[in-house]
Amino acid sequence: MAQxxxxxxxxxALEGGGYRGMYTAGVLDVWMEHGLTxxxxxxxxxxxxxxxxxxxxxxxxxxxYNKAYCADKRYASVTSWLRTGDMFNAEFAYxxxxxxxxxxxxxxYRACPMRFTCVxxxxxxxxxxxxxxxxxxxxxxxWIRASSAIPVATRPVAIEGHKYLDGGVADSIPSAWxxxxxxxxxxxxLTQPAGFVKQPNSVMPMLRRVFRHYPEFVAALEHRHEVYNxxxxxxxxxxAAGEIFVVRPSESVKVPSLCREPDELxxxxxxxxxxxxATLPALEAYLAG
Numbered sequence: 003m004a005q006x007x008x009x010x011x012x013x014x015a016l017e018g019g020g021y022r023g024m025y026t027a028g029v030l031d032v033w034m035e036h037g038l039t040x041x042x043x044x045x046x047x048x049x050x051x052x053x054x055x056x057x058x059x060x061x062x063x064x065x066x067y068n069k070a071y072c073a074d075k076r077y078a079s080v081t082s083w084l085r086t087g088d089m090f091n092a093e094f095a096y097x098x099x100x101x102x103x104x105x106x107x108x109x110x111y112r113a114c115p116m117r118f119t120c121v122x123x124x125x126x127x128x129x130x131x132x133x134x135x136x137x138x139x140x141x142x143x144x145w146i147r148a149s150s151a152i153p154v155a156t157r158p159v160a161i162e163g164h165k166y167l168d169g170g171v172a173d174s175i176p177s178a179w180x181x182x183x184x185x186x187x188x189x190x191x192l193t194q195p196a197g198f199v200k201q202p203n204s205v206m207p208m209l210r211r212v213f214r215h216y217p218e219f220v221a222a223l224e225h226r227h228e229v230y231n232x233x234x235x236x237x238x239x240x241x242a243a244g245e246i247f248v249v250r251p252s253e254s255v256k257v258p259s260l261c262r263e264p265d266e267l268x269x270x271x272x273x274x275x276x277x278x279x280a281t282l283p284a285l286e287a288y289l290a291g
Contacts, residue, residue, distance in 0.1 A: 018047025028274020121169030128218030
């Protein structure tokens, strides 16, 4: 009689944060180098964009293309925003780069059994939408673009009759959703250091005007800091109880939304690599249970 598989199932949640996500890229690259994987990964915004490479198992891809194009106005710029309504250019950043210039390995992506989910915020309801990305194709990339669509800096992304913006508005750290999936072990990668407290949005008056026709979305924006800080409190309790494993920056990874310095992106990436290596023994012990 075959013995039952007693290997613990593993869930992974990735916070977003724009170019702070280079930290996450560094963490994931180290994990791939050590052969670590998981059963289900959920990412928000940059967490989804850079987690993409964890499913395709492409070590170094995220830092490579971001360093190559961060100073390219076609990739991300005020010029792109003025011309198209998108600071990160929809065509160049989300189609030309991942499809032509530095392509995702679709064969490896689809062969990987890991379930991959991104989080978006529905503009009408203000609620989080969790969408699986099984194929890695241009349709899936549109969902990642929606997950990363910063309000005002990006036009709402229309998919299948709905309009979406940054998943971080409704669920910046999708840990509670991940816990509800019932995995034996859960890992959370944050992009803010210990002790961080999110403050109310200083431009809420402007956001209320811009999104005045979407009151539920405005409400989500207004309460985002409260939800975020409550999530951190919940993570702290679970971490202290040994229920989860949290990886967070050991030093500041603060970076401008439009960073044009490849060396600064490399610095943040290396912090992620350092922290991943430093916490690897503890992580392996946690996973072994």
